Amino acid sequence: MSQSASSNPAAAPAEGHAPHKSYLTDGTTVRSWLLSVDHKRIAIMYLVLILLAFLVGGIFALLVRIEHLSPGPTIMDAMTYNRVFTLHGVVMVFLFLVPAVPSIFGNFLLPIMVGAKDVAFPRLNLLSLYLWIFGAGLALWGMINGGADTGWTFYTPYSTTTTTTVAPILVGVFILGMGGILTGLNFIVTVHTMRAPGITWFKLPLFVWASYGTAVVQVLATPVIGLVVLLTAADNTFHIGLFDPARGGDPVLFQHLFWFYSHPAVYIMVLPAFGIISEVVSAFSRKNIFGYRMIAYSTLGIAFVGFFVWGHHMFVSGESTLDAGIFSVITMLVGVFTAIKVFNWVGTVYGGAVDFKTPFAYFCGFLFFVVFGGMTGTALGVVSLDVHWHDTYFVVAHFHFIMVGAAMMAFLAGLHYWFPKMFGRMYHEGWGLTGATLITLGFIVTFVPQFLAGNYGMPRRYYEYPEQYQALNVISTLGALMLFTGFFTILCYLIYALRHGKLATSNPWDSHGYEWRTASPPTTHNFDGPQPFFPEEPHLYTTKPAPEAQHAV
């Protein structure tokens, strides 16, 4: 990374005379990276590590899909299969999806977007990176030495009695959670105290709003799972039996506490993705974002309501029907807030001068997947329907539509949108669109058959399945291979672009986002000279005609 950076002469931005070095070339030793408190360098280190984690999780996913090519045993035995799907879930959720957008793009862009030189607590930021590394290392160590077979949900009493190594993975999750809390805490304080003169709350870019909402969820939800995983690890190791039915404990209590975090965790994964999309859709439609305030409010709405719906994961776990009913109704509210966002994005594109670049291609895929995933989500939130679909591939397909279809697509949109910002180079647009097409089609081919298989009754997490589901599984596996090809393509041209890509101007997309007002890549302290002043609103492309404004008043 630092090598490619040192060969990068893009330090001098288009504006000319820049005595300050770009953050990439300001110090080229390994030490200057590992001990850097610069939020941008920390973000780049996160990018490398989290993509490695994604690779690991992706390989496990591919193994699961290949195993399902035939109804019986294909390439592994049942126990290995259990471990592989658990590791896929743990790696993807805790090492990739939860930290990905906040730790990479949030770290890189949030301070720049609020016009600050760094996050509020730069050393805590570095600490959170090392907590991630330590937690991930511990979890991966546990996975290699024994590996859990519980699924990423660690349901008791199985997770406390299984002979596989669950405890180190749980402790790893706890440490990862601590890192996440520190990142979130940093973001909240940064947004509260470090906004540049002129940036009021309602002049914050929508990505900052999304990161802020995410940070609140992260800070308030993570401690609960932190406690639960510690108790479960203690139960697994010392048999304290707090959720052990044999000692009078209630395993459903574990599920309550687990989902109190893990449902809001869905919003830790998708809210920042929504933020990326809000930025991308406005920049590539060349139009003011439609309904800025409604998008901002709906972010907070989702973050808040997300805390009161966790019980929809437990409809068939013995939860009371009264609770189930209440949870079911409140779940529908999440759909309302998400729909507000979707309508606003569509409203932004409507009548815009769309510049169909790679990030916009991802937006198109995203829009379809988030609507489909969201609607199947509200359907699953209905008690009577969930009884049929619970623990089938229908659920698997639903949350992959949200996690991969929404979060992953938005991640890729952001990666392509901000790639010039981060590295000062352009990737090849044609390859970019090819990658987006492969990912979108591969995704559809992988997960639509899973909806069908689930609806026909194929349960999730089973090693073998009846022959009638084979056709759907084979199609799904082919889709997974296509997805893999897509990711591989992206990896290739992005790495190529790091070294050989065309030098980017400081604002290659001609975007009006705040982050594009600095050099690309930015200098170490983001802005040369005093704190900048932002007179305009974010996402301002056309000034509203006066009569319309009067009418609105």
Next chain:
Amino acid sequence: MDPKDYKKNVAEYADAAHGVVHSHFRTYLIVFMALLLGTALTYTTGRMHLGNWALVIALVIAFTKGTLVAMYFMHLAEAKGTTRLLMGICLLFIAVLIGYVLGDFGTRFRPANSQGSKWSDLPASSTTRGESPDMPRELGTTP
């Protein structure tokens, strides 16, 4: 940050520069005494066999003591709105969590509750009472 807070802070710093710092000793002493009184009160009422009221009284006293600590020792009384909102949300979440979970236990299909508990009609198994600690843990274990 809120311009109002900013002004307040700047004023505080200006005060500090001139050495005008108010001591809170008297307030702290009163709060300390109140906390000791609360402890004595909760101790005596806790021993009085008041049945269900014991829990209510203990919680009321604990909340009062906690509020005193938060408001005066931790200066939440003069803190920014954000901080107070944050603590309020924490309390709300705890209440919601406890409310939902207890509501679940209280209204679910009774046999789904833990055996031997007040909300189940089934008798306790021996291990629930803790009578045979040597029961093999491996019963539910997969090979």
Next chain:
Amino acid sequence: MQSETAAHPPSRLAGHFASLPVQDNAARLGMWLFLSTEVLLFAGLFVCYASYRFLYPETWAAGSRLLSLPLGTINTVVLIGSSFTVALAVDFAKQGKNRLVFFMLLLTLAAAATFLVIKGFEYSHKFHAGELPGVHFHMKETEGLLPGMPLFFSVYFAATGLHALHVIIGAGVLTWMALKAWRNHFSVGNYVAMENAGLYWHLVDLVWIFLYPLLYLI
């Protein structure tokens, strides 16, 4: 934040903050956010407590009678006293009276040590009586055996154990503050570190204020 810079407040301003008040406010807000995560961490245990108390009310009443009320009460008084001394330490730090800060923190640390020693006695008694969590639970007399009794001790040990861990961490932080006071670090306008350390200690006290009646009394 070296001690020699204390006399000149502007020099402890980090480059990325607009002004010292903003920087101190950021530190305060950060601390409160951290405290909220601590509150929610303990919330999980309070939910476990509430759940099993709801399921096994008689067991819980019996269980609390197995704990040593005198020791619990002494510990409560000790912690409240330490909260008082910490509050005073913060107050003296605001006035730049470093000697008094040091003295108050010494008292606080003594209280923390007392608390932990008493807790140790309680634990060792529980170990001998077999009143332990989960599978380790084996009480000698049959009279106290009620359904869910092992759970009471699971909650008891988890809650007091986590709290004791916080006491230890808090004592560590306060020791650090005491060293700062010893080196005359605090001054008028430069006390936010002591303030935040104080907040942490108050939270430790706050948690115990709830744990004491819930575990020992009812």
